[in-house]
Amino acid sequence: MASHRKSRPAGTLAAGLRTPALATAALTSVALLSQTANAAPTTDDRPSLEEVEKKVDDLYRQAESATEKYNKAKERTAEQRQRVDGLLDDVARRTQKLNEARDQLGSFAAAQYRTGAAAPDTATFLLAGNPQDYFDQAQLMNRLTGRQKDAVDAYITQQSETMEQRREATESLRTLTESQNDLKAAKATVQQKLTDARELLSELTAQEKARLAAIEKQKQEEAARKAAELARQQEQQRQAEAAAQQQQQESQTGTSGTGTSGTGASDTGTSTPSGSSTTQADKALAFARAQIGKPYVWGATGPDSYDCSGLTQASWKAAGVDLPRTTYDQVNAGTTVPLSQARPGDLVFFYDDVSHVGIYIGDGMMIHAPKPGAYVREESIYYDGESSIHSVVRPA
Template structure:
């Protein structure tokens, strides 16, 4: 007798579910596609030279930003260490004074005991939390001379001040420890960014490095053209100002008002004073050309960007802060077109780079690790990279 059971459909079982042959083929195709997608990238997936250049530039900028944080942490640590040393010296001196006052009080207590002027336990006041309270309680203050009372007052005051200074020293030591931790973190960040940039560059072939150099030269040519255009613009504006001043002088015919004359003389004197200082700052900066960029360096053998500008203006007798985001606040902001030699030119939204303007759209700066102090267009990384221009004196 023939069996009435239906034949099973062909196919395989997936996770306990029967699948027809067509579904099996589809699943196989999906698996193959997935394997292809997860396979190692081909040579065509290698980043372009332009992408490598942008990544390296970004890493250098991040390193420079981290350098400023390192510089700030280093400065903070140095100040805090100086404060801690001062406080510890003060505590040592106060402790010595406290010991001397304690010895003097001990001699008074011994004298009181020998003369029978107080109870035998008079000397225990030295162990009390407050000698003043002890003397009040035993009414010993009424039997002390003015000199002895003064010694008690001095002891109580010195004890209070010493405890206060010890607390300040403890808190300052804690702050110093925190600052040292920040310094260590900032340093590690800089080193990591620089290592990543060097690793990317080391992977380039000789041909790629040559092409990268060609790209850099083209950028420099474009930046130089923009600098020349700014120089022409500034020259035209200067000529217009001189012609306007000459016309005004003719109109006044030597009889200008006192207030107008005073304002003009004051403005001229201010410009001349700034120009004199700027000339000294620029002379110093020019003497540093060719020295290497080293992160965190302030000279005299090497510099980072803000270390160079700080040293240049210090040579002119003007103290400006150490890091870029403090230097940008140390003066008067002017437009790019109004920039004068000696002005500080800041770059990028995070104000992570600075150079010293020398005129004609050019500056002296310490560019980045692996480079040297040099003259370069302020448009070296495009016009949009300029954050602001500040006149520091």
């Protein structure tokens, strides 16, 4: 994924990996690499600057996608571990009750033996697979009291339920192991992508880094231009909606000048509803702004660092709204709205695989945690080109 920022101190990637700030600032997408004519000719088998740039950009994109898969596997593993722990606790309680019931039935069998009604001893009963069979075969059921018969029935039921719980716990343990393996694989993938990117960047010369920085600056200017154009379009839409509202009010009252131009409009260019949703969006944005400057760390959910979905989840949680952990789930956790109607607090998702997300702040801008080696920052939603925008979702 492309980056848009000024040079910053080196930030921690993961597992001790650090990326030079100048190099990470130079990462851009292929969109503006039409300047290949300016590329220095290569005299050996080294890849061109454009090839390195594209490869690094792809690696960071792949790392972020793998991060969301890691987040999903981690969430699933935590849920399954909680379920397994609950099942094992339940099995332990049921086993204790089963042992107590077995001891009680054993006393019934011993009592029958002492009265001469049964030849087998208590040990025979305790080794029986089914107490009901034992009592039937020994022709003792007709000699048991109602309370004793109920105890036999309860034991059989408890025995069956305990065996079922044990089977369920065993299956859950197997599933948990699979999830843990998925988690390890996703983590290894992220770390390998970041390592590969770091190695490619370390091979760039100072001149190549400077050239990439110049391309980065051009991309930022283009992204800012598109954001300004979106803001202009949204303002026009706001004015049109305000005019329509005023005309409707005048028509209803039969007087002119009673409309309130701009009433209920947000500074993003769309009308903003009153009530709790606006308050929640304001709280989410206030939280997100307070995180600016904190490092991106894959898999992080705060408070000292975040990945992209970790930041949006924490921001809306501060507003009292619980979002799912991953971009894959967050994209379905609200109402999809057109980009032209985006307003502060909305979530903006990117790429076909929905592997990145930011929180819209208005005027074509957002706050997001861009990628490893970068920091939470404000940036144009067009930071990686217009085609990278997947959808806009309103959580509340």
